[in-house]
Amino acid sequence: MTVSVHVSQAAQATVEQLVPGLVDDLVASRVTAADNDLWGPDASAEASVRLGWVDAVSNSRPLVAEIVSLRDDLRARGIDRIVLAGMGGSSLAPEVIANTAGVPLTILDSTAPAQVLRGIDEGLARTALVVSSKSGSTIETDSQRRAFEAAFSDLGIDPAERIVVVTDPGSPLEESAREAGYRVFTADPNVGGRYSALTAFGLVPAGLAGADIAELLDEAEASMLQFAVDSTENPALRLAAAIVGTEPRRDKLALISDGTHIEGLPDWIEQLIAESTGKAGTGILPVVLLPVSPEVESAPADLQIVRLVDDADEFHLRHHGEILVSGTLGAQFLLWEYATAIAGRLLGINPFDQPDVEAAKTAARGLLDARPEATTAAFVESGIEVRASDPALLRSGTLAGVLDALWERLGTDGYVAIHAYVDRNDMPQLSGLREMVAADSGRPTTFGWGPRFLHSTGQYHKGGPAQGVFLQITERTDVDLEIPGRPFTFGQLIEAQAAGDAAVLSGLGRPVVTLTITDAVDDVLALFEAAQ
Known part of the structure; x- marks a missing residue:
């Protein structure tokens, strides 16, 4: 088992009530087969171009050698500092991967002038910039790219030697980047930004920073059967039911890292769940907490606690009523993507759009x-x-x-x-x-x-x-x-x-x-x- 979801009390009752219906409806295997009708007719068109993440592991394998080769080339030229200009899923997933691997990656996901200046000034001579944007129209990322281009040029460095672009094929950014001579990696366009952890958006910056991205894909691949099978033991079905179906409804989801080797996963989960479910007047609000936060000491009735741990067996006797999740990082990425998509079906909303x-x-x-x-x-x-x-x-x-x-x-x-x-x-x-x-x-x-x-x-x-x-x-x-x-x-x-x-x-x-x-x-x- 590469990933485990342990439930008790109200969460367990919800799992026992809802998961058999999900199994009968073949929800897990239908998600794996990219069945875009799972979320109803209003969401069908959007879902038809947003389910590429279920194949991300196999589609991303060929990228590994390219990324490692580029990393080796950069290091041979004395370029060992990687800065990532990206927003949302384009920055949060690489941040988790790099932090968990213990490799340095400078995340630039702000427009605060002092923060941008620091990103430019701290070792520009040995810096490469990764610009990550599906279209390139994201104003923050576009502005950061412009600032770095000017800074490289002012230092007498050709930006084409230092800027790497990750984008969708056929995007305006791909066209302009290739014209400028930048190294370009394209990702599957049928993957939304927040589901893109195991695509080029997650792998390129983290891999250039030194993370073992082949191992990350191995971790995800080892868990895929768990999520695809229509079984009451499927951890993704159990997690989806537990986070949306309790009675009375607990629509606040506390995310706590407690004794896990994975660094910063709650921040990535936060954007995945909030943007996927917060619409049409409903949704799940993720709340990133510490093990000693006030909401843990005295949990409100509408708050469900999820504790991310390395060993659920060690924790479950001390944390009744909580959802305990353990697993490798690659497996966790897929687990939460599956669970969030399935939670959208249970909530009756489209988990792939962001209308507001x-x-x-x-x-x-x-x-x-x-x-x-x-x-x-x-x-x-x-x-x-x-x-x-x-x-x-x-x-x-x-x-x-x-x-x-x-x-x-x-x-x-x-x-x-x-x-x-x-x-x-x-x-x-x-x-x-x-x-x-x-x-x-x-x-x-x-x-x-x-x-x-x-x-x-x-x-x-x-x-x-x-x-x-x-x-x-x-x-x-x-x-x-x-x-x-x-x-x-x-x-x-x-x-x-x-x-x-x-x-x-x-x-x-x-x-x-x-x-x-x-x-x-x-x-x-x-x-x-x-x-x-």
């Missing part, structure tokens, strides 16, 4: 074109500028009071989403705010670095249940960086992305508080104090 993602992008583009004057802060406390979508949230005139007012908007099934549009290398401690807000609000709390989260949980925030309240954190900084060929800078871009997302959320009736930090050290401390 474009709204924030459109709003950001509009703000970049119009470039309106920034709104005046309602008040400033300890250097933190405070704004809110609803003036009623500001009545207290204090930062702590505003946060309390935001928590008061939470229903019994609500959640808090923290969105930090800052240089996370400069303010890594900000992620600790999640623990304090969860304790203070008493509800499940998510944390996302902006604009990265827009390509994952952003879909759920807008298309899922209207349960969330939103805390935006932005920064005011003198650091900025031009984007060659664009009439806006990285600083203006990230500001527009934050404002655009807030506008869309507010337009949907979701309350938003925006806090702008002007001093990274003092203001973060003041924010922590207010959230206690």
Whole structure:
């Protein structure tokens, strides 16, 4: 057994109730056979071009030798630092693979100017850039590529010697990249970004960084029969039923790494599940937690805990009611892809589209074109500028009071989403705010670095249940960086992305508080104090 799903209590009852029906309907074998009718007539057309991931292992085998050959060539030329420009699944899967393998891979999935500058400045002479985008139209990735091209040229380096492109065949990016002389890897176009872990999007950057991608594919291949067979012991069927079918419904899914060798898998699972299921007013909200998070110490009734472990037998006696998942990384990628697709069938939604993602992008583009004057802060406390979508949230005139007012908007099934549009290398401690807000609000709390989260949980925030309240954190900084060929800078871009997302959320009736930090050290401390 390369992967195991252990259930107990309510999750076990749900598995016993739902899995036999999935077996009778031949769901596992039909997913493996790429049966696009599994999700109903409305989803059939989309599913027909989104099920290539079931064949990713065999389709990706020929890439391994090419990737290893390129890695050896780069290293022979003294190029041993790999930077990845990609968003969503294009960056999260390689990040997990590289971290688990213990190899260095610099992930650039931000438009914060200082973060982009750091990606460029830290060893550019020995750097190769991997640009990953299905179409190449992703504004963050396109902007990062432009900045690196200019930086390489300024250093007297031909960008064609240092830039590697991963994209869909026939995409505008493939055409422009080949014209520029860049090395191009194409992936199966019938695989959506969030299901692309075992395609070129996951393998190229991680492999160039030094991960053993052949072993990763071996791990996945060894698990395939488990997921394809129509059996009540199929771990993917069991996991899908356990995460969506409990009565009463638990629509918040806590993801905890606890004693596992796999590094960062919850962040990848988060984008896969949130973007796949958060639509049509329903969905599953993934909440990435620590083993000691407040939601674990006192679990809300609508929260199901999933604990990622290396040995389920070691944990199950101490964690009744939780779902325990163990397995190799390659097997886990396939497990969660199968389970998420099957969960979509159980929820009655299309797990392959993302109908609400474009709204924030459109709003950001509009703000970049119009470039309106920034709104005046309602008040400033300890250097933190405070704004809110609803003036009623500001009545207290204090930062702590505003946060309390935001928590008061939470229903019994609500959640808090923290969105930090800052240089996370400069303010890594900000992620600790999640623990304090969860304790203070008493509800499940998510944390996302902006604009990265827009390509994952952003879909759920807008298309899922209207349960969330939103805390935006932005920064005011003198650091900025031009984007060659664009009439806006990285600083203006990230500001527009934050404002655009807030506008869309507010337009949907979701309350938003925006806090702008002007001093990274003092203001973060003041924010922590207010959230206690």
